[in-house]
Amino acid sequence: MLTSVRMRKVALLALVAALAGGAGYGWLERAVSTPIRPGSEEKVVWEVPRGATGRSLGASLEKDGLIRAEWMWRYHLWRRGGLSAKAGRFEIGPGMSLAEIASILEGAPLPEDEPFVIVEGWRLRDTDAALAQKGWIEAGAYLAAASDPSWARAPFPLEGRTLEGYLYPETYGIVPDRFDVKELVQRQLDTFVERFWNPHREEIEASGRKLHEIVIMASLLEREEPLPEQRPLVAGILWKRLDSGIALGVDATSRYELPQWNDRKAFLKRLRDPGDEWNTRLHRGLPPGPIGAPTLESLIAALRPEESPYWFYLHDKDRILRPSRNAAEHEALRRKYNVY
Secondary structure: OOOHHHHHHHHHHHHHHHHOOHHHHHHHHHHHHOOOOOOOOOOEEEEEOOOOOOHHHHHHHHHOOOOOOHHHHHHHHHHHOOOOOOOEEEEEOOOOOHHHHHHHHOOOOOOOOEEEEOOOOOOHHHHHHHHHHHOOOOOOHHHHHHOOHHHOOOOOOOOOOOOOOOOOOOEEEEOHHHOOHHHHHHHHHHHHHHHHHHHHHHHHHHOOOOHHHHHHHHHHHHHHOOOHHHHHHHHHHHHHHHHOOOOOOOHHHHHOOOOOOOOHHHHHHHHOOOOOOOOOOOOOOOOOOOOOOOOHHHHHHHHOOOOOOOOEEEEOOOOOEEEEOOHHHHHHHHHHHOOO
16 A cells, blocks of 8 residues: 555645646646746745645645645646755745745845844843844833843742843843743843852852842942952942941942933932932942843952952043042042042
């Protein structure tokens, strides 16, 4: 008894034989070489699944309106000696002949992803805006997902109101037509675990600080000190002020809830607002949470602060760090560099 596969082969060969003479053969050649929609420039991104053979693609190509008939596809592959199909995404269209489609499917697939850069120090709202600008989400979708820690997976308690500070800034590969906002959030959290938590877990636990406190401090350092090599010194000053009950005076915290980070008028108004819980000039202790996404350098600096005689610091107009040992020195530096 013939198997079904062999029966199909026999039927195809019989059809070819029947059409082999004269006009029949010419019709077959024209049918195989003519696109289903000649002249059409329409293209679709069509995916070849892993493990698929060239022959097995015919049914899907016919179903998706890219070829006339599966048997024509099989005949073409028989004539060309087969097809080494590669898994991946390919751009093809109904204006292409069977030969053109087969050639594309045997070539290099489209890149699977598009690079998306999450910048150091970005807030959740900044990442949300960038994703919305790309057209990958509706505005607010990323912010909503990252503002609910209850669904996310981490090997430590997520103590914050949101996932701010734990979503690592990095370049992530995004497949736009398969984008899942929660998947990106989890990938960022997994990167934080891989880069910081796993290698430094014992050191974190022995530091005497909660992980959440370290993450908050790291987010301040990311915004406060542009040079990574100077962040341990700034961390030492800020931890010392915190432990002594002195207000941190990190102005970046008062910018955190501003729609636009560099809105100076709104920022100066917040600096004078005693009701603003993020104001670290007027309120002692750490702010209510991280103020952005810290890098590994900032996280390490928060974990390994540098001891120094300094209690204050400022940056001059060239962003050079100017630390001072007491309030009198600090005020002298303010006057010298006109920083207020």
